[in-house]
Amino acid sequence: MIVILAVCSSHYTFSQDAKQRIDITFSKTTSIVFQYPIVNVDRGSDDVIAQKVREVENTLQIKAARRNFPETNLTVITSDGKLHHFYVNYSDRPGKQTFSLDSTSIVDFTSGVNRMLYERKVDRIMSNSPRVSKRDAKFGMKFSLNGIFIDEGEIFYDISIRNKTNIRYDIQSVRFFIRDQKKVKRTAAQEVEITPSYVSTNLNHVNGHGSLRVVYVLNKFTIPDAKNLNIELFEKNGGRNLNLRIDNQRIVKAKRLPK
Secondary structure (H helix, E strand, O other): OOOOOOOOOOOOEEEOOOOEEEEEOOOOOEEEEOOOOEEEEEEOOOOEEEEEOOOOOOEEEEEEOOOOOOOEEEEEEEOOOEEEEEEEEEOOOOOOOEEEOOOOOEEOOOOHHHHHHHHHHHHHHHOOOOOOOEEEEEOOEEEEEEEEEEEOOEEEEEEEEEEOOOOOEEEEEEEEEEEEOOOOOOOOOOEEEEOOOEEOOOOOEEOOOOEEEEEEEEEOOOOOOOEEEEEEEEEOOOOOOEEEEEOHHHHHOOEEOOO
């Protein structure tokens, strides 16, 4: 088993292409490109070699460790909470060696009751006009925190993304990190990623001169004074990346959900 990074949440969505089959071979590498960064990889057996491409967080390379191995499987979890499952077989001549899952259809297996509760709470937040309390802006993009709300052991982060350019902004991911305030070389001890338990909207892109508003739900937490919560927005195939740095003082002032 290969584990690239532990995931901190039990909430996942599951790809409809769960029975997708991939043929791999011993002498050539097959690449799988995901829409969001990879956080966990699990191989069904040691017959499959898998590694994340260095400095490219959303691409996995796989190949056969030996010829003619029996069918096995591969499970990949991406940072948006989606779980992708593949059946892997050996072939001397695979018909395809690059797979792109950018347009994967998703089925949400969250409990219907829980989903309805979240939707009602999000509606209460969305019914109020956003009031920006924190913002990062550059390259014609604005990434804003509108508010932080607390309810039943969960924190709701109300976020807006606005595109003031003519160029569509394709979203690779929005990720949450607890990180040291000091700008030092990152280590595992200095950076912890937090996976939201619920996201109100599936983010794909922001059209030119358009905007999106989304609510992220995280389990309740506070952070030491020497650290910040960083909410990072990454552009797919682009450099307009934005970051909101939120200190503990702002988190502990979270408001109750609007009624």
